[in-house]
Each structure stands twice: as structure tokens, then as C-alpha cells.
Amino acid sequence: MKEISLSLIGFGNVGTGVAEVLLNKHQYFKEKYNLEIKVVSITDSTATIWDPNGINLKEALETKESFGSLKFWGNEYEVYELGAYEVVEEIDSDVVVDVTNDKNATKWHLKALKNGKSVVTSNKPPVVFSYRELLRVSSEKDVPYLFEATVMAGTPIIHLLRSALLADSIERIWGVLNGTTTFILNAVEEGMSFEEALKKAQELGIAERDPSNDIKGIDAGYKGVILHNITFYPFDFKKAYIEGIEGISEEKIRENFKKGSVTRLVALVEDGKVEIKPRELPMDSPLAVKGTSNVALIESDLLGELVIRGAGAGIKETASGVVSDIIRASLKTKYL
Known part of the structure; x- marks a missing residue:
């Protein structure tokens, strides 16, 4: 023992x-x-x-x-x-x-x-x-x-990238990596105001008392940089492009939803690039998660596309x- x-x-x-x-x-x-x-x-x-x-x-x-x-x-x-x-x-x-x-x-x-x-x-x-x-x-x-x-x-993306795909060259990673923003955007699509959705997220313990790191995209930016660090090489956080969800129109979110698409805060990680910004996605996209789920779509030269999805928050x-x-x-x- x-x-x-x-x-x-x-x-x-x-x-x-x-x-x-x-x-x-x-x-x-x-x-x-x-x-x-x-x-x-x-x-x-x-x-x-x-x-x-x-x-x-x-x-x-x-x-x-x-x-x-x-x-x-x-x-x-x-x-x-x-x-x-x-x-x-x-x-x-x-x-x-x-x-x-x-x-x-x-x-x-x-x-x-x-x-x-x-x-x-x-x-x-x-x-x-x-x-x-x-x-x-x-x-x-x-x-x-x-x-x-x-x-x-606990969804094992770090372990996957560091130890499971040893023969593959990773070309890019797309990810929805912040459960708080997904919860808020999902709730707005279903009729809540942004403020109501944020308040509910805080009541449920999904959002912090000070939610600015989530809302402004900083948390997703941190995660994008970590993925770049392990997939390519150490990346300077100051060079990441980060756009949060605080400026998105509620009407536009609901309008897109009625047309059959969702709005999510999406991370794009490529060699020398980390970009965080809201994107409009088809409802059948693997990135169109709901609630607090996280998802990453990994593109590699040998395996092609690999999707890993799971809880992005929770004790x-x-x-x-x-x-x-x-x-x-x-x-x-x-x-x-």
C-alpha cells in the first residue's frame, strides 16, 4: 500500500x-x-x-x-x-x-x-x-x-490533449468553455432579460457575486490560453482577443433563436491565436450546448474532428x- x-x-x-x-x-x-x-x-x-x-x-x-x-x-x-x-x-x-x-x-x-x-x-x-x-x-x-x-x-480535456492524442497535430480547438455565460444566453433565448438571467445564475451558485470575469470573457480567455499553452506553446494572455457578452442585444439573441440559431461565447484556439467572442451557431452545432455544459471541438490532422462535452461547473x-x-x-x- x-x-x-x-x-x-x-x-x-x-x-x-x-x-x-x-x-x-x-x-x-x-x-x-x-x-x-x-x-x-x-x-x-x-x-x-x-x-x-x-x-x-x-x-x-x-x-x-x-x-x-x-x-x-x-x-x-x-x-x-x-x-x-x-x-x-x-x-x-x-x-x-x-x-x-x-x-x-x-x-x-x-x-x-x-x-x-x-x-x-x-x-x-x-x-x-x-x-x-x-x-x-x-x-x-x-x-x-x-x-x-x-x-x-472534471471533463478531461487537459488529459486528452496532453496524453491521448500523441500522434496527432492539433490544428485548432473550438470551445464553449464558460458555463455562466451559456446559462445566461440560454435563459435570454427562452424569454428572460439579461439581468433576470444573471440574478438567477447567482441564486443558483452558477455565477459569482461579481460576475465580471465571466460576463467580460476573461474566464473563457484564461481557459483558451491554457489550451493554447498545452497544445502549442506558452501564449501571452495580453495578445488574446477577448469580447464578452455584456454588449449583446437581447432582441438579437431572441431573434436569432426564432430563426433556428443560438448565441454562445465561443473560444477559438489556433497556433498563435486565442480569440473569445460571441458567435451565432446553428442549433445542430456540437457547440450549441445548454445550461452550464461545456464543449470543445478538437480538429487534428489524423483523427479529424473530436468532440468532448461535459459539465463545466459544479462542486x-x-x-x-x-x-x-x-x-x-x-x-x-x-x-x-
């Missing part, structure tokens, strides 16, 4: 989702992979709990649900005021998992890699802005740097991508 220790940084929706999967499927992972995954530290925005012998995830989840913060858990575990960099520096673990929105996380991702720790993340900015450096250090130290959940949640869906990468990292392979 291989035992792996884990530092989980971020204990919001995705972090608790990851903890639930690790708790509920603990025996499954032991039986299928001969793998014992032990969480030795958990960090939220207020505190870090740390136990080298392994944290009781059931109790951690109950504490978070009851009190909203790990700082109130002072009976069984020592509660520390450690930030992410200090966790990486001071706590002995094999894998560091980042499920935060920390835009400055590159610093502690690099620290973890330099210390010989694998890194698994759902946090997009480090992969967008520091991909070359992170991959260089990962290669030098021979430890995995994995980020499946940064694009299409358990994102946790699927994160935990899959934890298993890959634990088995010490970059591309399992």
Missing part, C-alpha cells in the same frame, strides 16, 4: 467537495490503486489545521459546515495561523492541492515544486501567466504539475478533476 500525504489549500466549495470525495471514496482508491491518501493539513481563509497522522475529514467538513471556518476547531487539532506559502514551507506533504482563487499562487506553487512536492490546482492564473516557469521547475525536479480542473471542470464535477490529478500525482506520473 502506497501512502501519500496531502496539504489541501482552500476549503470553500471546491475544497470541501474534494474532501468529501477523498472521504467517501477512500476505500475505493485503496482497492483500485493500492493508494492510501492522508490529508495532513487543511487551510481556509482564516486558519490551518495540521496533523501529521492525518485529519479526520468527516469532522473537518462538519466544522466547516457548522461554523463556516476552521479557526473554531480547537479541541482535537492544533489551529495555526499559516498562509499558503508557510504551509508549503513548513508542513511535510507529498502533494500540495490549490483550490483557491489566489492570483499570486505562482510563488508558492514554485516553492512546492522546488521542495520536491507535486502540485495539483484548479486555480487558473498561475497556469495562464507562469506556465513556462512552472513546467520548467516541474521537469527539473521530476514532480508533476497538474491542472485538469482549470478547464471544463462534485470540479472535484472529479482535482481528485483525478491527486491520484496521478500520487502515483508519480504526469500523464496517467
